Amino acid sequence: MTNRAASTLRLTGILGATLLASGCAVFSPVQTDYPYIPADGVRLTIPGLDLRNLVVVASEKGGQGVLVGQAVNETPDAVDVVFAVGDAQTTPTAVPALSGSSLGGNGSAVGVGAVPVAPGEMVELSVTTREAGRNVVRVPVLTPSRYYSEVTIPSASAGPSS
Known part of the structure; x- marks a missing residue:
């Protein structure tokens, strides 16, 4: 494998891992969107x-x-x-x-x-x-x-x- 092919493969792997990790937030609800009472009563x-x-x-x-x-x-x-x-x-x-x-x-x-x-x-x-x-x-x-x-x-x- 040439240097250029290895760099492209590494870059593709990093890009894929980044997209995969950031995709978790898409499916997780933002907790501040839900009202709640921060009190005893x-x-x-x-x-x-x-x-x-x-x-x-x-x-x-x-x-x-x-x-x-x-x-x-x-x-x-x-x-x-x-x-x-x-x-x-x-x-x-x-x-x-x-x-x-x-x-x-x-x-x-x-x-x-x-x-x-x-x-x-x-x-x-x-x-x-x-x-x-x-x-x-x-x-x-x-x-x-x-x-x-x-x-x-x-x-x-x-x-x-x-």
Whole structure:
């Protein structure tokens, strides 16, 4: 084999290996094309309100719980929202127009009453607004530890609040 033939053969081999290796990416989906929630909680988008990272923080099954998350209102009007776990309804929480409000942090605790499941399980949370009516979403129940260690859980006598 001559030098020219060997070089052509090597170049063809390298080109073929490069095409073969780059072809793998063609058949692999781009992971950033798939939406996901990079948080502990769940998301609920309803007319007039976007609720993000919703979780209920409670120490034990049957103990008092606090709703934690963020409410984003992108409309020009304030939205009143009522949360409920089981039969325990909160007083309406106002989310100002064109703003975001933290739920359950910095003294804005949204108590949801007695939580019927243990931490680590999911509970049904009812979210009601005038604009969207009643919506139900399953949210995780987490213990007041680590990131949620500063969440203040109301006493049993306090009941649900806003």
